[in-house]
Amino acid sequence: MSLANKNILLGVTGGIAAYKAPDLVRKLTAEGANVRVVLTDSASEFVSPMSLQAVSGNPVHQHLLDADAEAAMGHIELAKWADILLIAPATANTMAKLAHGLADDLLTTLFLATTATVYIAPAMNQQMWKAPATQRNLSVLETSGITMLGPDSGEQACGDVGTGRMLEPLDIVRAISVPRNQELAGMNVVITAGPTREPLDPVRYISNHSSGKMGYAIAQAARLAGANVTIISGPVALTTPPGCQRIDVITAEEMLNKAKAEATNCDIFIATAAVADYRAAEVADNKLKKSSDELTLTFVKNPDILATIAALEDGPFTVGFAAESQNVEAYAKDKLIRKKLDMIAANDITREGLGFNSDDNALHVYWQTGDAELPTGKKSELAKSLLSLVATHYKNKKSG
Numbered sequence: 001m002s003l004a005n006k007n008i009l010l011g012v013t014g015g016i017a018a019y020k021a022p023d024l025v026r027k028l029t030a031e032g033a034n035v036r037v038v039l040t041d042s043a044s045e046f047v048s049p050m051s052l053q054a055v056s057g058n059p060v061h062q063h064l065l066d067a068d069a070e071a072a073m074g075h076i077e078l079a080k081w082a083d084i085l086l087i088a089p090a091t092a093n094t095m096a097k098l099a100h101g102l103a104d105d106l107l108t109t110l111f112l113a114t115t116a117t118v119y120i121a122p123a124m125n126q127q128m129w130k131a132p133a134t135q136r137n138l139s140v141l142e143t144s145g146i147t148m149l150g151p152d153s154g155e156q157a158c159g160d161v162g163t164g165r166m167l168e169p170l171d172i173v174r175a176i177s178v179p180r181n182q183e184l185a186g187m188n189v190v191i192t193a194g195p196t197r198e199p200l201d202p203v204r205y206i207s208n209h210s211s212g213k214m215g216y217a218i219a220q221a222a223r224l225a226g227a228n229v230t231i232i233s234g235p236v237a238l239t240t241p242p243g244c245q246r247i248d249v250i251t252a253e254e255m256l257n258k259a260k261a262e263a264t265n266c267d268i269f270i271a272t273a274a275v276a277d278y279r280a281a282e283v284a285d286n287k288l289k290k291s292s293d294e295l296t297l298t299f300v301k302n303p304d305i306l307a308t309i310a311a312l313e314d315g316p317f318t319v320g321f322a323a324e325s326q327n328v329e330a331y332a333k334d335k336l337i338r339k340k341l342d343m344i345a346a347n348d349i350t351r352e353g354l355g356f357n358s359d360d361n362a363l364h365v366y367w368q369t370g371d372a373e374l375p376t377g378k379k380s381e382l383a384k385s386l387l388s389l390v391a392t393h394y395k396n397k398k399s400g
């Protein structure tokens with residue numbers, strides 16, 4: 001993507017890396033971009049508005065309640081002007097405010113008011129980067145469709161060594177100039193995500209610990225790769241990734257019905273949902289009472305959604321998931337063959353901090369003629385690697 005004539009709003013926040021902002025502005029303008037700078041109060045302690053005005057050729061915006069600045073270009077106008085909002089450096093404090101929707105200064109207000117593509121280049125001490133609160137905020141921002149640039153690792157201004165350095169200005173310019181990976185442009189991708197809930201009576205159900213995070217991460221990555229994405233979602237506490245369509249369901253039978261309806265116009269079907277294998281043979285009309293010491297319920301098998309879709313004539317490319325606690329490879333391959341899938345991604349759920357209801361995962365992907373181990377890490381990163389594999393194998397299958 002060329003940056004020529006792109007309107008870039010550069011938000012500079014208060015960290016030592018703010019001294020690199022003039023160089024970043026110069027490199028952006030050298031690519032032909034129109035740059036306007038928004039400086040937070042603390043950033044102005046590290047870099048002067050005058051130097052940023054000189055290199056950008058535009059007045060620097062600093063305060064929300066500045067009558068003169070508002071008269072020249074109001075903050076809503078500024079938010080609409082931007083094609084790209086780039087926040088570099090972004091401190092831990094700014095990331096926290098953005099993640100929680102606070103709008104107590106000009107930059108955070110613009111973030112809420114803009115529809116521009118947002119990039120954030122964090123910069124902070126390595127321990128602050130690792131802090132659980134920062135990692136939670138990072139996860140919220142990524143789930144909202146924001147692209148993070150870095151941070152880099154190495155020696156820091158405070159003398160520590162670790163992750164938290166802002167990417168170099170040239171790397172930032174390159175990252176936002178690279179066309180978004182559009183490997184799935186125009187394709188229809190349907191993803192099942194989260195758990196299903198199978199009722200026992202009006203107040204009780206059986207379910208599992210799936211949070212939907214893996215499926216939603218894949219949905220977001222597929223959308224960024226250009227796909228039209230539909231998520232068929234069990235009950236989860238996640239926001240829908242921008243640009244994705246979401247169909248909410250509760251039970252496996254509802255998920256099957258929606259999956260069959262969506263499969264008619266689907267190129268790739270990815271089943272990350274942890275579907276309850278059984279449901280109660282009869283759902284009690286009234287709350288079950290504690291009338292005896294034991295309770296015996298009869299369960300019947302739920303339909304297999306993924307196998308049903310994989311069996312369709314001219315059906316989509318199918319990708320299954322397998323959460324296994326033993327014999328991971330053997331069980332995953334068995335599901336690949338038995339359900340007649342194109343691919344299966346196996347997670348070993350005995351590994352602490354990975355798999356169900358966590359932000360990280362490790363996946364080993366199998367197909368009929370090969371396999372690949374993806375690097376352990378954030379579900380958002382794994383989603384991108386998995387989709388690259390899926391795109392390659394989908395194209396190979398189509399070309400015979």
Ligand code: PMT
Pocket residue numbers: 192194195209210211212213214215252271272273274275276277302303304305306307319320321322323324335347355356357358
């Ligand atoms: O949601 P998270 O908290 O992020 O956790 C992600 C995950 C661990 C749930 C996910 O990565 C995962 O592994 N999902 C599959 C869980 C599983 O155990 O699947 P299974 O072995 O029961 O089923 C194999 C495949 O068939 C899966 O693709 C499943 O969606 C599908 N299936 C299973 C049963 C059924 N009745 N219908 C189905 O479609």
